[in-house]
Amino acid sequence: MDVVAFGENSLDLTSAAVGLARLGWRAKYVGRFGDDGFGLIGRQSLSDEGVDIRDIIVVPGVTSRVAVVFLERASGNRTVLWNRDVAFALQPQDISVQVIANARWLLEPAGPDLAQLLRYANAVAALNCGGHGARSAAPRRSDVEPFNF
Numbered sequence: 001m002d003v004v005a006f007g008e009n010s011l012d013l014t015s016a017a018v019g020l021a022r023l024g025w026r027a028k029y030v031g032r033f034g035d036d037g038f039g040l041i042g043r044q045s046l047s048d049e050g051v052d053i054r055d056i057i058v059v060p061g062v063t064s065r066v067a068v069v070f071l072e073r074a075s076g077n078r079t080v081l082w083n084r085d086v087a088f089a090l091q092p093q094d095i096s097v098q099v100i101a102n103a104r105w106l107l108e109p110a111g112p113d114l115a116q117l118l119r120y121a122n123a124v125a126a127l128n129c130g131g132h133g134a135r136s137a138a139p140r141r142s143d144v145e146p147f148n149f
Contacts, residue, residue: 003016
């Protein structure tokens, strides 16, 4: 696997996984989705884009994370309203050591668990996608569209 993204049904990480899959990278998303219609659409959309979803966990009886984004055209500022159930918090036991060991790149949201994940990684680099200072930079292309479902 080229890239593994870990998250709590995070739009930033799903967008990154889809963008990299569109560039021809083998991408996997590890996270949790609800068993509702939004979760089904999200999982199917990732799969349709070529992202490996075999390690997604479906949480029964929980509404998937939904966001509404308001964008101010003049400034480009955005406001995001969203809900996130605590049932979507990714737990260490949710992440296969084998998945980490086989990844070239790890994308992980900001948080204290990054160092623990890296103990098992043979990855070239790990990215902190939470906006608190990237560990490294992945290849970029300005024409990759954001992925939204």
